[in-house]
Amino acid sequence: MNEMETIPLWAAALLVSLLILGGSIILIGALGLMRLPDFYQRIHGPAITVTLGAGCVLIASMLYFTVLQSRLVLHELLITVFVLMTAPIVSMLIIRAAVYRDLRARKRDSGVESGGIYRFPEQE
């Protein structure tokens, strides 16, 4: 805790608020994963964790190390770039797998038919 004391007050206040904001957004994302009724809605929960939640934590990390080491620490930007490049691909693959699995298993309560784009094979 010794090095925490060298941080000026304004930076500490900003850091704490960023961390609290990021933490609560990640918590809300997890809550969404738990509380939303069907799979296609649940996939939207982690999206806020990945973007805004991770963003707040990464900005806080950049700020903390920049102030602590009195030099610009920017390599968290790489994490941001890679998260924003890879997370969309994962969600795309997962939702596509879910759509075709539900269609094949003919799960009527899964919500795959909402919007009328995907139909079960027997109905055509």
Add this chain to the structure above:
Amino acid sequence: MKRWLPSSLLSGMLFVLWLLLNQSLDPAHLLLGTVLAVVAPLLARTLMQPIGYPRLAKPIILIRLLGMALVEIVHSAITVSRLILFPKPDGMNSQFIKIPLDLRNPYGLALLSCLINSTPGTVWVEILPNRHELVLHVFDLHSEQWWVDTIKTRYEKPIIDIFHEEVHKENPP
């Protein structure tokens, strides 16, 4: 120049990536970064053969688009959090919607999919192969036409402009 440095954009990104990873501006790291920036695009050239490296016709539009997407991400993250914390009594209207696309450039489509999937509340499912229509899943749909208009004017139009030159070169009329 073109032969030894096929994509100045990719080279620049690799160089910056190397320096950021090592967090230093030592001459040794500058040299290693330069080697990486020159060699990697040359080695990867055969991988990119059928479509070639992307050319940004208008980088300014890309920056403006990314800024707009950032605002949109924050905005919809707040909307989605509110919907999770205080669910509507009659349930969310989650639906798949179809959006006809004019964009054909593979890099443009990749950029569009990353932007759409990064925005909370929308997930890109797939492009229906024979009609070239994009299927999106929307968390809380209020108006399908609004989504079609938003995607087409605010996302697709700038992306077409960004990659315009290359499309023109690759598919001569």
